[in-house]
Amino acid sequence: MAKAYQNEVNNLLQLYIKNKHPVYVSYGDFCTFIPFWSRAMVVQDAKQIFKHVQKFNNLKLRLKTSQCCWHQPNFKIVDNELEIQVGGRFGIGDTLKLPIMAEPYQQRFLSMELGKLTIHPYKQWWAAELNVKVPEKPQSISTKRMGIDLGIKVPAVAFTEDGKIHFFGNGRESRFRRNAFYAKLTELQKKEDYSKIKELNHGLYRWMITQCHLISSQIVQFAVDQNVGVLCVEQLHGIGKREMKQSRDKRELNQWSYYRLIDNVRYKAQREGLRLVFVDPRYTSKRCPRCGRLNTPDKRFYRCVCGFHCHRDIVGAMNIVHAPESSPVTG
Secondary structure (H helix, E strand, O other), rough: HHHHHHHHHHHHHHHHHOOOOOOOOOHHOOOOOOOOOOHHHHHHHHHHHHHHHHHHHHOOOOOOOEEEOOOOOOOOEOOOEEEOOOOEEEEOOEEEEEEOOHHHHOOOOOOEEEEEEEEEEEEEEEEEEEEEEEOOOOOOOOOOEEEEOOOOOOEEEEEEEOOEEEEEEHHHHHHHHHHHHHHHHHHHHHHHOOHHHHHHHHHHHHHHHHHHHHHHHHHHHHHHHHHOOOOEEEEOOOOOOOOOOOOHHHHHHOOHHHHHHHHHHHHHHHOOOOOOEOOOOOOOOOOOOOOOOOOOOEOOOOEOOOEEEEEEHHHHOOOOOOOOOOOOEEE
């Protein structure tokens, strides 16, 4: 059925390209293996790819993934089983029941309002992509603030007004993966194996996206556990354009997914009813939280003449909590 869906999308796309515009095709002309109500998705996918054909003037674009799509009410989830309508004669067939293998954090989404369902092969399994409408919680009445200091060696450090501290992510693991990536990339470039270079780039990109999602989820969950109502982060617009002394620092800074991480924190915080504010980043890593003097940290350690000493990233998070707010910069 998934292969039939892919073939119908590509056949319809060829018809659009031949006529240079979308044309009407009756649902009765589609393969009977495709459920009747899924045929609307065939038309929708073909039109979407045809727009890219016109935009990029690329006549070779095709749907490369074997998949099939459903919309409500043609599927439902009951007792960890996915019940979907499968095609038959005239597109009206039986109901197929499939067991669901979902992580605990995914289970809570299954009871929400369901949208589009897409099933496609993944290695030796079948993977299901399900759109759900997540209801937003009301705005938190808590005024408790939490500062979040973002960095490369330590991806994120959080400090709450009542003194709770938490480190997120592993900067050493990130550096190890990047170094291994560039070593492998250099080897493939010497061999001129461009297909594997492309695959390697996609692998690093997917890993970075996964890390951003994990760290942002942990940050928001920590804020919820500590009854925090306001998340404070530095406004670091243009940090990638600053001149760095070492080429290694340039490379790591260019790969630092600051904006992606902030976007993930923003929408996840909004979903939990929390507010995200940007603060002025000036001197947050140099100012002493106790006396206000400016000092230069020694590597990862901060010491002041007043006797205060701490990890430099914790000092940054402490100052971010009390720093004045700054309007977010876009673009």
